[in-house]
Amino acid sequence: MSRRRHSDESDAGSQPHKRRRTSEPIEIEDRLESLICRVGEKSTSSLESNLEGLAGVLEADLPNYKSKILRILCAVARLLPEKLAVYTTLVGLLNARNYNFGGEFVEAMIRQLKETLKSNLYSEAVYLVRFLSDLVNCHVIAAPSMVAMFENFVSVTQEEDIPQVRSDWYVYVVLSSLPWVGKELYEKKDVEMDRLLNQIEGYLKRRQKTHVPMLQVWTAEKPHPQEEYLDCLWAQVQKLKKDRWQERHILRPYIAFDSVLCEALQHNLPPFTPPAHSDDAVYPMPHVVFRMFDYTDAPEGPVMPGSHSVERFVIEENLHCIIKSHWRERKTCAAQLLSYPGKNKIPLNYHIVEVIFGELFQLPSPPHIDVMYTALLIELCKLQPGSLPQVLAQATEMMYMRLDTMNTTCIDRLLNWFSHHLSNFQFRWSWDDWADCLTQDIEKPKPKFVKEVLDKCMRLSYHQRIVDIVPPSFSALIPADPVCSYKYGEEADSSLPGLAMATTVGNAIKNRASNEEILIVLKDVPNPNQDDDDDGGDGFNPLKIEVFLQTLLHLAAKSFSHSFSALAKFHEVLKTLTDSDEGKLHILRVLYEFWRNHPQMISVLVDKLIRTQIVDCAAVANWIFSPEMAHDFTRFYVWEILHSTIRKMNKHVQKIQKELDEAKVKLEKQHNKKDRPDGQLEIWLLVEMTKDDNLFFFQRFIMLLTEHLVRCETSGVDINTTWYKNCIERLQQIFLMHHVIIQQYMGTLENLLFTAELDHHILAVYQQFCALQL
Amino acid sequence: MSIKLNALFSDSYMDISQYRDQDFKGNRYEQEKLLKQSCSLYVGNLSFYTTEEQVHELFSKSGDVKRIVIGLDKVKKTACGFCFVEYYTRADAEHAMRFINGTRLDDRIIRTDWDAGFKEGRQFGRGKSGGQVRDEYRQDYDPARGGYGKLDPTNVIFTTGT
Numbered sequence: 001m002s003r004r005r006h007s008d009e010s011d012a013g014s015q016p017h018k019r020r021r022t023s024e025p026i027e028i029e030d031r032l033e034s035l036i037c038r039v040g041e042k043s044t045s046s047l048e049s050n051l052e053g054l055a056g057v058l059e060a061d062l063p064n065y066k067s068k069i070l071r072i073l074c075a076v077a078r079l080l081p082e083k084l085a086v087y088t089t090l091v092g093l094l095n096a097r098n099y100n101f102g103g104e105f106v107e108a109m110i111r112q113l114k115e116t117l118k119s120n121l122y123s124e125a126v127y128l129v130r131f132l133s134d135l136v137n138c139h140v141i142a143a144p145s146m147v148a149m150f151e152n153f154v155s156v157t158q159e160e161d162i163p164q165v166r167s168d169w170y171v172y173v174v175l176s177s178l179p180w181v182g183k184e185l186y187e188k189k190d191v192e193m194d195r196l197l198n199q200i201e202g203y204l205k206r207r208q209k210t211h212v213p214m215l216q217v218w219t220a221e222k223p224h225p226q227e228e229y230l231d232c233l234w235a236q237v238q239k240l241k242k243d244r245w246q247e248r249h250i251l252r253p254y255i256a257f258d259s260v261l262c263e264a265l266q267h268n269l270p271p272f273t274p275p276a277h278s279d280d281a282v283y284p285m286p287h288v289v290f291r292m293f294d295y296t297d298a299p300e301g302p303v304m305p306g307s308h309s310v311e312r313f314v315i316e317e318n319l320h321c322i323i324k325s326h327w328r329e330r331k332t333c334a335a336q337l338l339s340y341p342g343k344n345k346i347p348l349n350y351h352i353v354e355v356i357f358g359e360l361f362q363l364p365s366p367p368h369i370d371v372m373y374t375a376l377l378i379e380l381c382k383l384q385p386g387s388l389p390q391v392l393a394q395a396t397e398m399m400y401m402r403l404d405t406m407n408t409t410c411i412d413r414l415l416n417w418f419s420h421h422l423s424n425f426q427f428r429w430s431w432d433d434w435a436d437c438l439t440q441d442i443e444k445p446k447p448k449f450v451k452e453v454l455d456k457c458m459r460l461s462y463h464q465r466i467v468d469i470v471p472p473s474f475s476a477l478i479p480a481d482p483v484c485s486y487k488y489g490e491e492a493d494s495s496l497p498g499l500a501m502a503t504t505v506g507n508a509i510k511n512r513a514s515n516e517e518i519l520i521v522l523k524d525v526p527n528p529n530q531d532d533d534d535d536g537g538d539g540f541n542p543l544k545i546e547v548f549l550q551t552l553l554h555l556a557a558k559s560f561s562h563s564f565s566a567l568a569k570f571h572e573v574l575k576t577l578t579d580s581d582e583g584k585l586h587i588l589r590v591l592y593e594f595w596r597n598h599p600q601m602i603s604v605l606v607d608k609l610i611r612t613q614i615v616d617c618a619a620v621a622n623w624i625f626s627p628e629m630a631h632d633f634t635r636f637y638v639w640e641i642l643h644s645t646i647r648k649m650n651k652h653v654q655k656i657q658k659e660l661d662e663a664k665v666k667l668e669k670q671h672n673k674k675d676r677p678d679g680q681l682e683i684w685l686l687v688e689m690t691k692d693d694n695l696f697f698f699q700r701f702i703m704l705l706t707e708h709l710v711r712c713e714t715s716g717v718d719i720n721t722t723w724y725k726n727c728i729e730r731l732q733q734i735f736l737m738h739h740v741i742i743q744q745y746m747g748t749l750e751n752l753l754f755t756a757e758l759d760h761h762i763l764a765v766y767q768q769f770c771a772l773q774l
Numbered sequence: 775m776s777i778k779l780n781a782l783f784s785d786s787y788m789d790i791s792q793y794r795d796q797d798f799k800g801n802r803y804e805q806e807k808l809l810k811q812s813c814s815l816y817v818g819n820l821s822f823y824t825t826e827e828q829v830h831e832l833f834s835k836s837g838d839v840k841r842i843v844i845g846l847d848k849v850k851k852t853a854c855g856f857c858f859v860e861y862y863t864r865a866d867a868e869h870a871m872r873f874i875n876g877t878r879l880d881d882r883i884i885r886t887d888w889d890a891g892f893k894e895g896r897q898f899g900r901g902k903s904g905g906q907v908r909d910e911y912r913q914d915y916d917p918a919r920g921g922y923g924k925l926d927p928t929n930v931i932f933t934t935g936t
Contacts, residue, residue, distance in 0.1 A: 037779060075779050328785045328872055371835040375873040420835065424878045459831040461880065559826045561842065600827060607838075644838070 029068050032061065036072050040086040042339070047086070048256045055093035062101060070105060074112050081127040082321040082336075084134055084180070089254040092138025096264035102140050106132075106267050117275050120282045122169055127321075129173045132269065133181035138254045139261045143188035145269040146181065147196070150174045154196055156274055157203040163773065164207055165283035168230060170274060171200055175233050176317070179310045182237070183245035197241070204234055210771035214732055215288040215363045220405040224291040224307070232289045235308040249311040251341050285772055290358030292398060298347035305346065315346060319355040323376075327368045334379035349384065349391045353377075357395065360417060361410040364736035364772075370413060374420045392421075400434060403445040408729035409736065412636060415449060419456035427457060427469045438473055443634065443722050447477060452636045455479040459600050482598035486554040488547070498547040501525050506551045515572035522548060522573075540582045548573065549590045560604055567608055574614045584619035589628065599637035606641050610648055617649045618696050625700035634726045643737055646697065650741040695745075698753050701731045702762060709759050719761070728765060735769040743773070787872040791887050797900075798890060808890040813840070813867045814860040816889040818906075820845075821918035822853050824880045832879050833859045837866020843897050849904035855919050856899075856906060858892050882918065 039054050040047060058069055076087050095102030109132060116125040132149075135141040156162075156170040174196070178185075186193050209228055213219070216226040227235075240247060254261060295304045305311035319337060326333035337352050359366050360373045381389050399406070399414055406414070422429060437446035454477055458466045463481045470478065488502035501524065508521050527541040548570075556566035567574065578584045588606065595601045609615045623629060624642055632638055705727060712719040735742060742749070754766040790809045798805045817829065826842050833839050838861065845856035861867040867888075875886040901910040903924040912923030 033779065072779075079779055079783075325783070328783075329787070330873065332784075369836065369869050369873070371869065371873045374835075375877060378877060416835075420832075426881060456831075460828060462825075462828075559844075560830060561826055561844070600831065604830065 028061075029065065032058075032065060032068060033072050036069075036076060036090075037080070039090065040083050047253055051086070051089055051093060051253060051257075055090060055097065058090075058094060059097050062098060066101070066104075070108050073105060074108050077109065077131040078112065078116070078124045078127055080321075080325065081130065082318045082325065084127070084131060085250065085252050085254065088131060088134040088138050088140075089252075089257065091135060092140055092254055092261050092264070093257060095138070095140045095267075096260050099265050102264070103267050106135070106141060106269065110270060110272065113272075114275070120280075122284045123324075126173050126176060130177045130180060133177040133185075136181050136184050137252065139264045139266055142266040142268050143185055145267075147185055147189045147192050149269055149272050150177075150185075150196055151192070152272055153274060154199050154203075157199065159277070162277045163283065165286065165773065166277055166281070167203065168207070168286060169283050171203060172230060172233065175200065175230075175237050176313075178237050179240065179247055179314050180250060182240060183247070186241075186245055197237075200234070204230060208771060210768055211286055212288060214736070214765070214768040214772070215286070217288070217290055217361045217363070217407055217410050218402060218405045219407070220402070224294065226288045226291065227307075229287050229289050232308070233313065236310045236313050239308050240310040247310055247314075249305075249314050249342060249345075285364070287362065290354070290361060292357065292395065293350045293354050297394070298350050302345050302347055304350060311346075315340075315351050316355055316358075319351060320359070323355070323359065324367070327372055327376075330372070330375045330379045333376055334383055337380065338383055349388050352380065353388075353391050353395050357399075360413055361407075363407070363409065364739055366413075370416060371420070374417055377417075377421065378424055397433070400446065400449070403449050406445070407732075408726055409733045411445070411449060412639070415453045415456060415636070419453050419460065422453075422457060423460040427461070427465070429469075431470050431474060435471075435473060438476070441722075442476070445722070448634070450474070451477045451479070455599070455636070458482070480597040482601070484554065484557045484594055484598065485596060486594065487550055488554075497528070498525065498543050501547050502551045505548055506555065509552065509555055509570075515570060518548070518570065518573050519576060522577075540580045540586070541577075542582075542586050545577050545583065545586050546590050548577065549587060550594055553591070553594050560601070563601070563605060564608055567605070567612065567614075571612060571614070578614055581619065581622075584615040585622050585626075587615060588619060588623040592623075592629070599635070603637055603641050603644070607644060607648075610645060617645050620645045621696040621700055625704060634723065639730065639733075642697070643733075646734070646738050650738060653741060695748070695753065697734060698731075698749065701727075701734070702753060702758065705731065705762050706759055709761060728761070731762070732765050732769075735765065739769070739772075742769075746770070785872075787875060788868055793887060795890060795896075797896075805890055809888040811864065812888050812890060813862065813864050814858055814889040814891050815867055815870060815886045816856065817859055818856045818885045818887070819882055820853075820855045820857060820884060821880045821882055822855055822920060823918060824853070824855075824882075826857075828880060829857055829859065832874060833870055836869035836874055837861050837863065841892075843892055845899060845906070846897055847904040848898040848900075854899045854905040855909070858889055858897070859886075860892065880918070 035054060035057065039050055043050055045053075061069065073087065073091060076083070080087070091102070091105055095105070109128060113125060113128045113132075116122075116128060129149075132141060133146055136143050136146050153170040153174050157167045159167065182193075207230075212228050218224075218226055289307075291307055293304060294307065298304055305315070318340065322336045322340070323333060326336055338348070340348055356373055356377060359368070360370065366373070377392065381392065396418060403411060431450075434446070434450060437444075437450050440447050442448065442451070454466050454470065454474075457469075458479050463479070466478055467475075487496065488499050492499055501522075505518065505521055508518055513521070522544050525541060525544045525547055527539075528543055529540065552566050552570060553563065556562040574587070578587050587609070591605055591609075592602060595605070606615070606620060610617065610620065620641065624633070624638055629638070705724075708721075708724055708727070709719055711717075749766070754763060756763070790806065794802060794805055815833075817833075820829075826844055829842050829844075830839055833842075839859060840862045841858075841860045843858045843860075844853050845858075846852060847854040859867075859870070861870070871886055871888070874884075876883060878884070899905040899907070899909075901907045901924065903910060905920065905924070909919055910924045912919075915922055
């Protein structure tokens with residue numbers, strides 16, 4: 001099919017006759033693909049009759065299109081897990097009609113399973129195993145052989161010297177298939193299954209859970225404990241077992257075909273040995289189950305299944321799968337979520353909202369880009385205008401109430417989502433409901449949240465709009481009018497140093513002076529630091545920087561583009577002025593002084609200064625961690641700047657890494673010797689990395705946190721201030737948001753910074769991070 | 775593993791539209807090729823009062839913005855309701871097409887479309903009165919876009935504009 005598309009593009013319709021000649025078999029294959037993919041969707045006939053019809057069509061096409069059909073069915077097993085039982089039923093019907101085909105399908109699935117495991121596609125591997133286990137229910141696979149596969153999986157827990165995430169995965173894949181096949185396996189092999197579950201229980205008891213605190217959205221246990229995912233799934237399976245494996249939520253079309261299917265001959269799964277662990281293997285990270293609703297939250301209608309019910313697991317799994325399949329198409333995704341089969345028996349809107357926020361708040365990062373969830377929720381509100389907005393409002397209210405114990409990173413994501421969402425709905429919100437935050441200290445989570453939300457709302461609109469949308473009582477939380485603060489303006493004190501020079505520079509700029517001309521003009525600026533007149537006026541001169549930059553920014557204050565133009569035009573001057581580290585730090589200080597009421601402007605200008613290499617990341621780190629910025633340290637925009645800086649830095653490191661790898665390959669080719677001393681290259685990289693500013697950030701954090709801890713200790717005060725919680729979670733955030741790059745430095749981090757002598761509170765963050773990959 | 779099930783997993787927000795820039799220097803094929811690799815977006819239906827800052831804040835949600843060029847009335851040199859947003863990477867621009875296109879900025883549903891790349895001169899409206907062509911013939915009253923359309927609807931015979 002893709003072949004045909006390409007020829008369309010290049011021919012631009014110039015050879016229609018050629019298309020017609022070669023397209024027939026392709027057309028049939030497309031039709032098969034379409035028929036198979038679309039079965040189970042809305043139709044005038046029942047699902048059973050559609051499956052029956054499709055099985056007939058496919059059986060007839062087997063002689064000519066068998067391999068294509070096999071490939072399509074394997075693909076839907078892997079890519080459409082939300083329609084699992086529809087396709088297992090289809091395979092069951094085909095197997096009943098054609099035993100050999102059934103056998104070939106099982107073989108193809110096993111091959112596919114091996115490939116996915118080799119390619120680190122672990123979530124797809126879960127779907128494949130689940131598919132195989134449901135094929136037991138369809139009389140395609142014999143139960144004892146499935147049990148044998150599960151036994152092999154669970155024996156991974158006996159392997160030595162493996163990362164915990166490896167054995168975790170193999171236990172997970174067995175447990176997560178049991179809602180589908182537990183009943184059947186227990187009926188046929190209860191002794192073996194009991195032994196299996198005992199082994200799993202033993203493993204779960206002894207495994208490490210150091211990673212859990214780092215992944216929890218809320219630190220409090222009430223009202224909903226944030227459980228580690230394997231613990232939760234185990235509890236759900238235990239409850240299912242107690243209920244004698246009676247599970248009523250999963251749609252099982254094969255039940256209607258029982259008389260046909262039980263006549264079929266079954267196949268045995270070939271013995272399957274889990275591939276051995278290798279260093280290339282990247283197992284899924286552990287996660288914590290996000291819960292924000294329970295049966296008390298949905299006021300009318302169907303009751304929400306309990307947190308340890310297997311129904312809850314299945315519903316959440318299916319909703320996650322739908323999002324995974326359709327995240328690029330927000331309208332389709334919303335429609336698919338809202339047409340979830342069995343939706344009349346559950347409070348579907350609540351499940352959807354919970355699953356979406358669960359993904360948005362997932363640590364270290366959401367499965368998809370944040371803005372997707374905003375767009376998806378807007379589509380859902382459009383499709384269900386009478387019910388979904390209310391659930392969303394209820395959820396927002398609940399999260400506001402629990403801000404005190406919410407992880408700082410998650411608060412960031414919440415306020416980003418909320419402000420963007422409001423901007424699509426004329427900023428309508430019942431702010432008075434949140435009047436309780438007005439009586440609290442402004443650094444507390446609730447007023448802080450409201451303040452940051454209003455700041456973000458203002459960025460998407462304008463200052464007066466924000467004044468208009470909140471009640472007058474909220475005025476203390478309204479952001480400052482984002483105007484600049486020019487110190488050399490008309491109201492300036494005539495004795496202000498540099499005042500006259502600022503006018504001169506301003507005129508020069510307006511008269512289109514060149515960089516050299518400006519530098520000449522600036523030569524006359526006295527240096528307040530001039531006790532050591534060693535370099536004749538070319539060294540760091542803070543007054544020069546202030547006079548020039550304040551004036552330049554003032555002339556260019558009209559818009560981002562004006563400011564970017566100005567920085568570009570006078571790049572040379574700025575480079576000269578910031579030649580030293582002190583110069584780089586000072587330019588940031590001056591920038592901050594000038595634009596302190598317009599954090600968004602500070603953010604974009606810092607980005608430009610880094611990209612044009614006027615300042616470096618170390619300077620940004622020094623500035624953010626400096627005492628002058630302490631009062632803004634917990635503000636959202638500071639962390640926006642910091643994370644953006646780290647991202648740019650990491651891209652740079654990745655670039656160097658790539659160049660290093662390429663250079664290595666070149667050298668090896670040239671010299672063709674194994675004893676080539678490439679230790680030189682390693683040393684170079686290490687130097688680069690230790691110079692690297694990632695370490696600066698960690699170093700500064702450690703200093704800041706240690707100071708706080710020591711201060712509290714000596715004065716006998718509790719360390720757990722709001723500031724401390726914010727700061728330590730920001731440190732966690734650095735690890736989590738940039739974990740891909742940081743993994744590469746672990747050795748350096750441990751040797752240089754996170755040593756055993758460090759305060760255990762700070763060291764704990766590092767250890768929790770390490771535990772994520774063990 | 776080789777099948778991607780094209781039938782099912784569409785990505786329709788990414789498709790190029792029917793619009794082709796008449797002033798583009800090159801043939802249709804070349805323009806379409808650029809559109810399919812582009813990191814630049816045209817953004818339309820903005821209010822005349824929407825600022826670069828607002829555009830930057832919104833479009834930064836899909837990735838780092840490299841540059842914004844606000845569309846200007848050719849005569850008045852004031853904003854006339856469109857702009858170009860350029861990203862550093864194609865992937866970031868794709869996310870904008872999927873998740874920002876069709877949502878609101880300044881209370882208006884905005885529309886994004888692939889652009890072949892900014893060239894000097896393209897920041898100006900091409901309507902006879904100086905603004906965008908669509909505002910020449912518009913018959914409704916839109917206070918955020920200068921009120922009524924430019925031409926008196928009772929006098930003029932409309933031809934299909936570009």
